[in-house]
Amino acid sequence: GAVVSQHPSRVICKSGTSVKIECRSLDFQATTMFWYRQFPKQSLMLMATSNEGSKATYEQGVEKDKFLINHASLTLSTLTVTSAHPEDSSFYICSARDRTGGREQYFGPGTRLTVT
Amino acid sequence: QKEVEQNSGPLSVPEGAIASLNCTYSDRGSQSFFWYRQYSGKSPELIMSIYSNGDKEDGRFTAQLNKASQYVSLLIRDSQPSDSATYLCVRVPMRFGAGTRLTVKP
Numbered sequence: 610g611a612v613v614s615q616h617p618s619r620v621i622c623k624s625g626t627s628v629k630i631e632c633r634s635l636d637f638q639a640t641t642m643f644w645y646r647q648f649p650k651q652s653l654m655l656m657a658t659s660n661e662g663s664k665a666t667y668e669q670g671v672e673k674d675k676f677l678i679n680h681a682s683l684t685l686s687t688l689t690v691t692s693a694h695p696e697d698s699s700f701y702i703c704s705a706r707d708r709t710g711g712r713e714q715y716f717g718p719g720t721r722l723t724v725t
Numbered sequence: 726q727k728e729v730e731q732n733s734g735p736l737s738v739p740e741g742a743i744a745s746l747n748c749t750y751s752d753r754g755s756q757s758f759f760w761y762r763q764y765s766g767k768s769p770e771l772i773m774s775i776y777s778n779g780d781k782e783d784g785r786f787t788a789q790l791n792k793a794s795q796y797v798s799l800l801i802r803d804s805q806p807s808d809s810a811t812y813l814c815v816r817v818p819m820r821f822g823a824g825t826r827l828t829v830k831p
Contacts, residue, residue, distance in 0.1 A: 643819065652813065652823045653769070702768050712757050712817050716768040 612636050613705050615717035622693055622724055629689045630720045632703030638683035639705035643714060644676070647700045659686045683708070693724040728752060731814050731822035740831050744801040748814030748822050753795060757817035760788060760799045762810045763824065769813055773799070804829040 612635040622628050632642055640661045645653040657667045657678050665678035677689040686705075690697055700721050704714035731748050738744045746760075757776050761769035775781045775788040775797065787800040797816075801808055806829050814822040 652821045655819055655821075711774070713759065713771055713774055714819065715771065716761075719768045 611707060611710075611713075611715040613703065613715050613717040615701075615703055615720050617720060618718060619721045620723070622722070624694055624724055625692055627689055627691045628693055628722060629687055630701055630703075630722075632686045632688070632705070632717050634684045634705040634707075634715075637705075637707040637709070639686075640683060640708045642680060642686040642703055642705045644678060644686075644688050645702045645704070647702060647719075653702065656688075690722065693722070695724045698722055698724045727822075728820045729814055729816055729822040731812075731825050733823055734826040735828055736825055737828045737830060738804050740804060740806060740829055742804050742829075744804045744808065744827055744829065746799040746801075746812050746814075746825050746827065748797040748799075750795050750797065750814075750816050752816070753792075755795075755816040758788075758790060758797045759815040759817070760786075760797075761813040761815060762808075763813055764810045772812075801827075806831050 614633045616631045642659040644656045647653045655668050656671045657665045659665045659678045659680040661680045661683050667673045680686040700719050702719040704716045706714050729750050759774050760772045762772050763769040773788045775790045781788045785802045789798045809828050811824040811826045813824045
């Protein structure tokens, strides 16, 4: 149980374009999902907390107009990187918290974004 | 001061030994902690959670929490080469330590 998927697993896009990443909880409902970014050899950095049916809460320093988050259902959250630039190249990971469970978060497999 | 601090390592132990991973945190109000394991290029996977003072054991893993000292640790008994990974100490609300890279040598 507690499986989280992400799609796509890898994406290469050109500078200036937008990329959408999907995060799904497959066998549980998640009222809260989280988006992280991880640069090589660094720890995960929380970007935003996504709550179903409401606006996401962004961490300090994360541009909400650049990283659009939508959490339209209890099993799906999306992150759209708008007008991507090479410095946005990173490993993006989502996690989800089971609405019926504890405070643990279950992580998706991650999406490696490369902006050329 | 970082909210969650870990020694980045690398920590190297021989196969079969006990690996001891340590973590300190700054927010005295923190109540919940997790240990995650992350293999290179992969997402973190949950190993254990600990919410109360003392020890919590799960198989070869033992988590220890000392709220007075603001200290969390993870012990891995009978370490295996497959345990080689980066171990992340996490407090709730989710703040990650930088991780300790563990290498278990056969």
